[in-house]
Amino acid sequence: MRPLISRLPQLHRLAVFDAVATAGDFTSAARALGISQPAVSRHMASLANELDVQLFDRSGRSLVLTASGRALAEAVDSAFVGLERTLTELDGQADTLVFAVQPAMATTWVVPLLDQLETSAGAEIRLRIFERSVELDGSDWDLAIVPGTGDWPGWESTMLFREAVRPFAAPSLADGLGLSGDSSPAALASHNLLHIDDVGRPNMTWLEWFAEASDEPITPPEPRLHYNAYPTVIQEALAGNGIALGWQHLLSDMVERGLLVPVGPIVQRRHGGHHICWRIGTADHRHDAIVEHLHSEILGSSASFADI
Numbered sequence: 001m002r003p004l005i006s007r008l009p010q011l012h013r014l015a016v017f018d019a020v021a022t023a024g025d026f027t028s029a030a031r032a033l034g035i036s037q038p039a040v041s042r043h044m045a046s047l048a049n050e051l052d053v054q055l056f057d058r059s060g061r062s063l064v065l066t067a068s069g070r071a072l073a074e075a076v077d078s079a080f081v082g083l084e085r086t087l088t089e090l091d092g093q094a095d096t097l098v099f100a101v102q103p104a105m106a107t108t109w110v111v112p113l114l115d116q117l118e119t120s121a122g123a124e125i126r127l128r129i130f131e132r133s134v135e136l137d138g139s140d141w142d143l144a145i146v147p148g149t150g151d152w153p154g155w156e157s158t159m160l161f162r163e164a165v166r167p168f169a170a171p172s173l174a175d176g177l178g179l180s181g182d183s184s185p186a187a188l189a190s191h192n193l194l195h196i197d198d199v200g201r202p203n204m205t206w207l208e209w210f211a212e213a214s215d216e217p218i219t220p221p222e223p224r225l226h227y228n229a230y231p232t233v234i235q236e237a238l239a240g241n242g243i244a245l246g247w248q249h250l251l252s253d254m255v256e257r258g259l260l261v262p263v264g265p266i267v268q269r270r271h272g273g274h275h276i277c278w279r280i281g282t283a284d285h286r287h288d289a290i291v292e293h294l295h296s297e298i299l300g301s302s303a304s305f306a307d308i
Contacts, residue, residue, distance in 0.1 A: 014076050016043040021073040100128040100144035104230045108250045120293040121286040143278050150275045162273035164248040165204045167264040170240040179263035185214040192242040194233045195223035212267045
């Protein structure tokens, strides 16, 4: 047991004392607390007796804190302010979910669904953008969509969809190179392939794509440049500066609008996909509602997500 509890078995007297110290008299404190003035007086007499100090001096009808009373008032105020701050933060955590997603996933899929997800969860959702999985270690998030195999220590996860990857290019570049959705992997190997820095990223690389897309071993040339963000890769592809590996479900809208065209076969990763994750033991009804809503979106968009 804490020494404070032994010395002050009725801690609510500190709240009464705080009200008196703030108001300056028993009557005003009683009114603020919604109790009688004699009750306030009794609590203050008992508190002074338990602490064996004089807390107030009388000055006419007003009360003046003694030196001991001022010291206690400052300590109680500081403790209450800290508690109130923590309780406010806890209230915010109860009503807000932090959803960690990668940039392309955020802009092309999660952000358009954000209002629906908040309605389903009955909570405000704040997005946290991350590039590499290591950025999730020790950071503040409640849910995350992470590509990989789903076997991360300390996390629970459920797969949303398998990672379906395909090469895409601007129509002008595809026409100029004579490429189409039926082009073979070998037809792409000698062209400018847009590479993203793969350090700490579990997404499929060009080397992996060629290994899974072709029956013959194909090693693409060493890249001249690595980009550090997936949206930059897509912007370069849109500008006609090279061929990008694209997640089929994220680029379907750009394909429908004629901004990008497929220039090779789809590879669906055999042992991985995009998972929605949370730390073990933290899931509640809000997590369940978001997972259910995302699964329903995927089932309703099978052309983009499933059985490609």
